[in-house]
Amino acid sequence: MSTIYILWLRQLKRFVRSRSRMIGSLGQPLLFLVALGFGFGPVFQKAGQGNYVQFLAPGIVAMTVLFTSIFSGIEIIWDRQFGFLKETLVAPVSRLNIMIGRTLGGATVAVLQGCIVFLITLIAGFRPMDWTLLPAALGFMILIALLFTALGTAIASVLDDFHGFQLIMNFVVMPLFFLSGALFPLDDLPRILSVITRLNPLSYGVDGLRGTLVSGAHFGLGLDLGILAAITAFLLILGSYLFSKIQI
Amino acid sequence: MPIISVKNLTKKFKAFTAVDDISFDVEKGEIFAFLGPNGAGKTTTIKILTTLRQPTSGSIRLDDKDPAEDPEGVRRSFGIVFQDPSVDDELTAFENMEFHGVLYGMEKTLRRKRIEQLLTFVGLWDRKDDILNVFSGGMKRRLEIARGLLHHPKVLFLDEPTVGLDPQTRNHIWEYIQRLNREEGVTIFFTTHYMEEAARVASQIAVIDHGKILKQGSAQELKKATNTDSLEQAFLSLTGSGIREEEAGSIDHLRMRHRLWTRR
Numbered sequence: 001m002s003t004i005y006i007l008w009l010r011q012l013k014r015f016v017r018s019r020s021r022m023i024g025s026l027g028q029p030l031l032f033l034v035a036l037g038f039g040f041g042p043v044f045q046k047a048g049q050g051n052y053v054q055f056l057a058p059g060i061v062a063m064t065v066l067f068t069s070i071f072s073g074i075e076i077i078w079d080r081q082f083g084f085l086k087e088t089l090v091a092p093v094s095r096l097n098i099m100i101g102r103t104l105g106g107a108t109v110a111v112l113q114g115c116i117v118f119l120i121t122l123i124a125g126f127r128p129m130d131w132t133l134l135p136a137a138l139g140f141m142i143l144i145a146l147l148f149t150a151l152g153t154a155i156a157s158v159l160d161d162f163h164g165f166q167l168i169m170n171f172v173v174m175p176l177f178f179l180s181g182a183l184f185p186l187d188d189l190p191r192i193l194s195v196i197t198r199l200n201p202l203s204y205g206v207d208g209l210r211g212t213l214v215s216g217a218h219f220g221l222g223l224d225l226g227i228l229a230a231i232t233a234f235l236l237i238l239g240s241y242l243f244s245k246i247q248i
Numbered sequence: 249m250p251i252i253s254v255k256n257l258t259k260k261f262k263a264f265t266a267v268d269d270i271s272f273d274v275e276k277g278e279i280f281a282f283l284g285p286n287g288a289g290k291t292t293t294i295k296i297l298t299t300l301r302q303p304t305s306g307s308i309r310l311d312d313k314d315p316a317e318d319p320e321g322v323r324r325s326f327g328i329v330f331q332d333p334s335v336d337d338e339l340t341a342f343e344n345m346e347f348h349g350v351l352y353g354m355e356k357t358l359r360r361k362r363i364e365q366l367l368t369f370v371g372l373w374d375r376k377d378d379i380l381n382v383f384s385g386g387m388k389r390r391l392e393i394a395r396g397l398l399h400h401p402k403v404l405f406l407d408e409p410t411v412g413l414d415p416q417t418r419n420h421i422w423e424y425i426q427r428l429n430r431e432e433g434v435t436i437f438f439t440t441h442y443m444e445e446a447a448r449v450a451s452q453i454a455v456i457d458h459g460k461i462l463k464q465g466s467a468q469e470l471k472k473a474t475n476t477d478s479l480e481q482a483f484l485s486l487t488g489s490g491i492r493e494e495e496a497g498s499i500d501h502l503r504m505r506h507r508l509w510t511r512r
């Protein structure tokens with residue numbers, strides 16, 4: 001227990017201390033919110049879909065959680081490069097506990113970041129339909145965060161240097177985000193896109209957030225919850241396994 | 249019964265053999281020095297003994313446990329100071345120590361007491377709340393050593409522990425390690441390029457080169473066997489006086505360059 005706690009605490013301290021990283025990771029969601037939210041607003045409205053900021057905000061929150069959590073997971077590459085990983089790996093602590101501590105730490109950071117962006121969307125004019133559903137929205141944020149921290153850890157465990165980083169950015173993170181329904185409604189999509197978005201776990205996260213914050217879940221909250229929970233459990237197990245195979 | 253027993257250990261990286269069929273025993277309570285030129289395979293051997301890498305073949309017992317079968321059990325028996333940096337630059341000196349103590353399940357009062365004692369010992373207690381990125385190289389090195397000494401394991405691995413430290417600090421630290429060995433019976437397994445250091449503290453010395461153990465014995469025995477009168481001369485007579493990089497093939501050459509560039 002105390003080992004999980006200390007691993008968790010470390011991630012949190014690193015997050016709180018690096019203001020530049022924190023501010024840097026707020027820039028992107030802000031840009032998307034302003035440029036897309038206000039830029040596409042009129043077109044969206046004309047198409048009879050209502051207020052775009054209202055639609056987009058949950059997507060932007062999901063994006064923030066996605067980015068932060070994947071990067072928290074991938075931080076293992078840094079730890080390996082700067083040597084700290086060795087210190088954790090020779091300690092008499094089970095790999096599963098290390099994985100749990102790291103994942104909880106990364107996920108906490110991602111959820112905090114998501115909450116900050118949620119507050120920013122409020123400033124930009126977003127209004128949740130039903131404030132009492134906010135805890136449920138928080139629950140979805142936590143699931144998204146756990147899922148993608150575990151994914152980041154799994155990926156980082158099989159990469160051994162920085163060079164794979166750009167690859168992950170372009171072929172994992174960006175597609176996950178753009179093909180998720182964070183930016184556009186999932187109704188009446190072309191067949192291929194519809195299949196892809198259904199295979200993307202983030203789609204269910206975005207849908208859950210939108211369902212709880214704005215109403216109108218595409219897949220239904222029950223399905224969102226079930227799929228996210230199942231994939232998270234799977235990735236946690238896979239991540240622990242790959243993590244336990246790391247050689248330095 | 250020896251506390252470390254290595255039989256026919258081999259480690260290959262693709263076609264290159266870094267550790268080539270070595271066997272040796274380390275007795276309980278011994279101070280064992282592992283000497284060899286750059287690239288001899290010392291760190292690779294230590295990484296295998298400490299469960300960070302899998303051997304290609306061979307068998308190991310450490311405190312009567314097999315790292316391949318019971319890595320967690322083995323990890324409970326040893327402590328290590330790495331050759332390369334392994335502290336967290338974004339935490340303070342105190343937090344690095346605390347992190348270690350908690351991971352090793354040290355009870356709080358003992359942990360806090362020893363953290364203060366060791367940080368004072370390496371002259372960092374005044375700086376305990378500074379984040380490491382403002383520390384000098386030597387200060388970080390001292391912290392690494394203090395951290396390695398925090399929990400008292402059965403076997404302590406020290407991979408070039410004193411590199412980059414001034415002679416005062418070096419002597420000071422060796423006195424502490426020797427006391428730990430004497431009073432708590434901690435077995436010490438260390439590598440160094442300072443021959444006089446090895447001659448002074450080690451009861452057993454193994455000389456390794458190109459992944460093979462060339463000779464093993466006390467400093468006295470090594471000098472006698474090579475007909476020399478200092479450990480340094482004995483070492484040179486065993487391993488030759490050519491510089492390692494010259495001998496390495498072009499691939500190794502590139503690899504070493506690459507490592508020098510990519511390492512911070």
Ligand SMILES: Nc1ncnc2c1ncn2[C@@H]1O[C@H](COP(=O)(O)OP(=O)(O)OP(=O)(O)O)[C@@H](O)[C@H]1O
Pocket residue numbers: 261264266284285286287288289290291292293331500503
């Ligand atoms: N991950 C790796 N991949 C390929 N070759 C490696 C790897 N790690 C080590 N080697 C090679 O194995 C050999 C032994 O390296 P090792 O680090 O064990 O040497 P060492 O005796 O500790 O040397 P030094 O005194 O310089 O620390 C070197 O030739 C090195 O290039």
Ligand SMILES: [Mg+2]
Pocket residue numbers: 290291292331407
């Ligand atoms: Mg070495």
